[in-house]
Amino acid sequence: MIVQLSHPQRQVEIKGPKRTKELLRELNLVMEAHLVIRGDELVTEDEMLADADQVEIRPVISGG
Amino acid sequence: MNCGKCKTKAVISLPRHNAAFCKGCFTTFMHEQVARAIKSFKMFAPEDRILVAVSGGKDSLALWHILLTLGYRADALYVNLGIGAYSDESHRKVRHYADTVAAAHGAKLIVHVVEQEAGGGIRELATVLHRPTCSTCGTIKRYQFNRAAVEQDYDVMATGHNLDDEAARLLGNVLHWQDEYLEKQGPTLPASVEGFAKKVKPLCRLSEREIAAYAVVNRIDYIVEECPMAKGSKMILYKEVLNRLETESPGTKQRFYWGFLEKQNKPDVPKESMAEKDQRTLHPCQSCGQPTTADTCSYCKMMAKAKTATPR
Ligand code: SF4
Ligand SMILES: [Zn+2]
Ligand SMILES: [Zn+2]
Numbered sequence: 001m002i003v004q005l006s007h008p009q010r011q012v013e014i015k016g017p018k019r020t021k022e023l024l025r026e027l028n029l030v031m032e033a034h035l036v037i038r039g040d041e042l043v044t045e046d047e048m049l050a051d052a053d054q055v056e057i058r059p060v061i062s063g064g
Numbered sequence: 065m066n067c068g069k070c071k072t073k074a075v076i077s078l079p080r081h082n083a084a085f086c087k088g089c090f091t092t093f094m095h096e097q098v099a100r101a102i103k104s105f106k107m108f109a110p111e112d113r114i115l116v117a118v119s120g121g122k123d124s125l126a127l128w129h130i131l132l133t134l135g136y137r138a139d140a141l142y143v144n145l146g147i148g149a150y151s152d153e154s155h156r157k158v159r160h161y162a163d164t165v166a167a168a169h170g171a172k173l174i175v176h177v178v179e180q181e182a183g184g185g186i187r188e189l190a191t192v193l194h195r196p197t198c199s200t201c202g203t204i205k206r207y208q209f210n211r212a213a214v215e216q217d218y219d220v221m222a223t224g225h226n227l228d229d230e231a232a233r234l235l236g237n238v239l240h241w242q243d244e245y246l247e248k249q250g251p252t253l254p255a256s257v258e259g260f261a262k263k264v265k266p267l268c269r270l271s272e273r274e275i276a277a278y279a280v281v282n283r284i285d286y287i288v289e290e291c292p293m294a295k296g297s298k299m300i301l302y303k304e305v306l307n308r309l310e311t312e313s314p315g316t317k318q319r320f321y322w323g324f325l326e327k328q329n330k331p332d333v334p335k336e337s338m339a340e341k342d343q344r345t346l347h348p349c350q351s352c353g354q355p356t357t358a359d360t361c362s363y364c365k366m367m368a369k370a371k372t373a374t375p376r
Contacts (some may be wrong), residue, residue, distance in 0.1 A: 006288055032307040035276055038187030042075040042280050044065045044084065060276040061228070061303050062121055 001049060003027075004056040016051035023049060024057070033061050080267055081312035087281050089259055097269045098130050103200050107264040112219040114138040115261075116283050117209050119174075120154030122279045123224030124160055129284055131222070132169040137197045138222070140166070141212050143205050144177040145177040146185025147292060154287045161284065169241040174216075176208045187293075197293045213261035225251075228272040232302035248276040250325065271317065272303075 003023070014023060020036045029063055036043050037056040045059045050056055065074045067086035085093055108114060116130060118124040118140040131138040134211070137167045145151050155175075162173035166171070174264065182189050190197040213221045213299035230249065237245045251268040255261055267275060271299035279286050294300065307314045336344075348354070 007290065013106045017218065024167075030307050030311055032149075032271075032273060032310050033304070034281060037280060040280075042277055044074050046065050049363050058280075058288060059277065060122070061300060061307070062123070062272065062273045063290055064295040 001051050001053045001055055004054075006057075006059055017048050019045070020025065020047045020049060021045040023055070027057070029057065034059055074150065075281065076274075078274065080271070081311070082129070082314075085243075090281060094270065094274065095130060095134060098266050100270045101136065101251060101266050101340040102264075105264070107222075107252055107266060107270075108220045110136070113136070115174075115209070115213045115216070115218040115221050117205070117221065117223045118142050118158050119224075121224070122155040122276045122284075122286045123226055123229075123267060123272070124280075125157070125224075125284050125286045126279050127222060127224040127283065128161070128171075129164065130278075131266070132166060132171055137171075139172050139174065140249055140337055141174045141176065141209055143208050143349055144175060144179070145201060145204075145291075146177070146179040147187060148185075150289065151185070153289065157285055157287050174212055175242070176212075178204060198297075200309065201293070207346050208259050210259075214259060220262045222264050222266055224267055224275075226267045226272050226275055227308065227317055227321060228303050229299075230265070230268055231306055231321045232299050234321055235302045235306065236298060241326070246328075250328065268321075269318075283364060287371065 001014055001015050001018075003012050004010075005012065005027075012027075014026065018026075021031070024031055024034065024036070024045075031045055035058045036045075036047075037058060038047070038049060039052050043049070065077060065084050066072065067074045067089050068083050069087060069089040070229050072086045075087050076090055077084040083093075102281070103349065114136055116124060116128045116131065116138050118128055119142070122238075125141075128138060128140050140158070140162065144155050158173065162171075166173065178183055182204075182318075184192075186201050187197055189204075190200040193200060209221055212218075230251075234244075234246075234249060239250065251265040253263040276282075306317050306320075342355075345357050346355040347357075349356045349364055351364045352361060354361050354363070358365075
């Protein structure tokens, strides 16, 4: 699956199927600081992501 | 994972509340949390006119959206800092929200462009003044928001500060024992001297992740990119540390910040000193004479038990 990341904007290719939780762990990202969005819908950490899915991992921490 | 309320498919789980919600129930939950903060911290009344400080980020746009949805009279002020592409993009997002959603609620957007008054953006201004960009920015934003609130007769000024912002700031203030700042960390700051508007933080019960999720679920288009000046800030470091603790034990951030607010609110009852308490509760152990709160001290109890226990 294609995973869109921010700060800086980039894309990585990850092999599916994979649970959201595992995807974050693989990329070394904390759940509390990110949202996982498939297409334009939010998904929970137990959701299974398929190889064909368009996934965005969006950071939620801001520095202001 | 299913919604704890209506059992349809959940879109988010909130470990600190031990809950999971679908889109609709999550939105309701968020509105309730904001309504609760407004009430318990006496932020404003239904008829009050509110000025929301918006930046184009998730917190301030979500705040504006929630206040309008709850039926409050809330206008917004955006300050264009003149930081290249970041300011262009955030300005576009704010404008877009104002035109497509806020206008239908009868709410308006006020804009202040730093370049128009100062002759340059915030970075150029900071350079000529030999001051850090963020402190220059802080002074300008505080001034412009307060001026707009007072001159245009708003009852209160609302900012999008969330639980993470407040917990991180508290951590920073405690690490450096900034007592005078600690006093100003409450979610409601009264209009102090004549000419200073009342300030409130209605999102203080909500985490950054919850607010970002609210924006996604309610299709609020906000700027995900950060202000380039925020890179490497202490605030981000404090937030990362707190999020690691939160992951290990959910609820840490709220216990830290809300616990602080509770302590702050308690009237100062003269407290018994540690020595006074010791004198009241301690007396000599019946068998060895060492101080204890029981008849026999825990050491003597342990040894007595060890002697009667059957040897291996
Ligand atoms: S990071 Fe600094 S310059 Fe950017 S908006 Fe925040 S205070 Fe202003
Ligand atoms: Zn539900
Ligand atoms: Zn004893």
